[in-house]
Amino acid sequence: MQLGIDDLAFATADRYLDLANLAPVHGVEVAKYTVGLGQDRMSVCAPDEDVVTLAAAAALPLVEDLDEDGIASIRTVLLATESGIDQSKSAGVYVHRLLGLSPAARVVELKQACYAGTSALQMALALVARNPEQKVLVICSDVARYDVGSSGEPTQGCGAVAMLVTADPRLVAIEPLSGLHTSDVMDFWRPNYRTTAVVDGRLSIRAYTDSLTGAWQDLQAQGGPAFGDIDAFVYHQPFTKMATKAHAHLTRIAGAPRDAEVMEAQVADTLRYNREIGNSYTASMYIGLASLLDHATEDLAGSRIGFFSYGSGAVGEMFTGVVQPGYRAHLRAAAHRRLLDERVEVTHPEYLEIVAPVNPVDGGDHTIAPVTRNPFRMSAITGHQRVYERTAAADAAVA
Numbered sequence: 202m203q204l205g206i207d208d209l210a211f212a213t214a215d216r217y218l219d220l221a222n223l224a225p226v227h228g229v230e231v232a233k234y235t236v237g238l239g240q241d242r243m244s245v246c247a248p249d250e251d252v253v254t255l256a257a258a259a260a261l262p263l264v265e266d267l268d269e270d271g272i273a274s275i276r277t278v279l280l281a282t283e284s285g286i287d288q289s290k291s292a293g294v295y296v297h298r299l300l301g302l303s304p305a306a307r308v309v310e311l312k313q314a315c316y317a318g319t320s321a322l323q324m325a326l327a328l329v330a331r332n333p334e335q336k337v338l339v340i341c342s343d344v345a346r347y348d349v350g351s352s353g354e355p356t357q358g359c360g361a362v363a364m365l366v367t368a369d370p371r372l373v374a375i376e377p378l379s380g381l382h383t384s385d386v387m388d389f390w391r392p393n394y395r396t397t398a399v400v401d402g403r404l405s406i407r408a409y410t411d412s413l414t415g416a417w418q419d420l421q422a423q424g425g426p427a428f429g430d431i432d433a434f435v436y437h438q439p440f441t442k443m444a445t446k447a448h449a450h451l452t453r454i455a456g457a458p459r460d461a462e463v464m465e466a467q468v469a470d471t472l473r474y475n476r477e478i479g480n481s482y483t484a485s486m487y488i489g490l491a492s493l494l495d496h497a498t499e500d501l502a503g504s505r506i507g508f509f510s511y512g513s514g515a516v517g518e519m520f521t522g523v524v525q526p527g528y529r530a531h532l533r534a535a536a537h538r539r540l541l542d543e544r545v546e547v548t549h550p551e552y553l554e555i556v557a558p559v560n561p562v563d564g565g566d567h568t569i570a571p572v573t574r575n576p577f578r579m580s581a582i583t584g585h586q587r588v589y590e591r592t593a594a595a596d597a598a599v600a
């Protein structure tokens with residue numbers, strides 16, 4: 202029996218900032234961002250969006266495509282995030298209600314920086330192995346925020362990806378072996394009292410590649426596939442150039458031929474969506490997978506994909522999956538394209554206005570004006586509680 206990803210969709214904010222409008226503010230050429238970092242745009246959350254609304258929007262099409270029995274078979278929801286909205290309650294519980302899932306389900310939130318989505322996927326696979334009749338809904342959702350004016354600012358973004366993990370998956374069967382690497386390093390973190398991350402940029406890039414080395418070596422020690430037996434590589438993408446750098450690093454340490462054209466072809470399709478979205482932390486690698494499946498011109502059925510998931514702090518995992526025959530019939534490429542094309546561009550001053558507000562902490566009644574055109578929104582923070590609602594867009598998405 203094969204286990205893996207049966208369905209996959211992503212969501213992002215419905216506004217974006219073109220990095221061409223950030224470069225002059227930082228006094229740099231736009232090529233620093235478009236070429237040096239490999240980023241064109243970044244999604245910007247409206248004041249009425251957060252990890253809950255993004256997560257629910259990503260999962261909505263998956264749930265809408267299930268019949269009653271299918272929905273009842275989702276007995277676990279695992280939500281991975283490093284931009285959680287509560288120290289106690291899982292963001293997934295709000296999402297569970299917004300999606301109308303069965304009360305006969307367990308819901309939990311997982312955290313280890315950008316890596317947590319992969320731990321959720323592995324736990325989901327274990328649960329499905331135990332009972333193949335069950336489906337697990339894995340959601341990765343994040344809002345990447347750095348200080349305004351900092352060098353991390355052009356690597357912001359936000360997004361969520363939802364994956365249905367099942368037996369006999371229609372998209373990608375995940376192979377059992379993983380290479381693992383954990384080391385205690387302060388490359389990027391966010392203390393509880395901060396809304397933006399603290400980062401040592403140079404160290405974070407070194408920590409990422411060190412983790413890749415460790416995870417690859419462990420995968421080989423576990424008896425995993427050789428470099429030459431992997432057809433495409435999906436990396437965590439804090440900015441897309443990082444994936445290109447990582448692939449050059451892996452090619453070198455694996456002792457594989459360094460043919461520039463081949464190396465580019467092994468990652469190029471994985472970068473397309475993230476160039477336009479920016480970093481989405483836990484969701485980023487899986488949006489890279491959507492990008493590969495949605496954009497590959499050749500039929501990838503039977504191809505082996507290598508995944509490298511990295512979470513600062515730091516945990517890395519390298520694993521592989523095989524694309525399933527007939528997968529193309531189950532992709533959501535048109536919806537993904539529409540989502541990105543229909544975003545509204547914001548000017549730099551508008552972006553500054555959007556990112557300025559800090560959540561109220563007084564416990565009063567704070568109504569939030571409607572801005573997003575996405576399917577779910579936060580309508581108020583009242584008595585220390587976030588209040589969420591479905592918008593007309595949710596019903597339009599179903600119709």
Ligand code: CAA
Nearest residue numbers: 230232233236237238315352353356402403405406409439
């Ligand atoms: N034209 C073309 N390229 C240019 C250029 C120009 N005019 N000007 C500069 N560049 C290139 C530089 O040469 C450099 O490329 P190389 O690294 O290939 O040499 C690239 O643009 C970036 O330039 P800098 O290194 O000078 O950029 P910076 O110091 O301003 O910051 C950064 C870059 C460290 C990535 C910063 O954006 C940052 O801290 N980002 C957040 C942290 C991050 O994303 N870390 C990644 C690993 S950690 C992780 O993966 C977890 C996570 O999600 C956060």
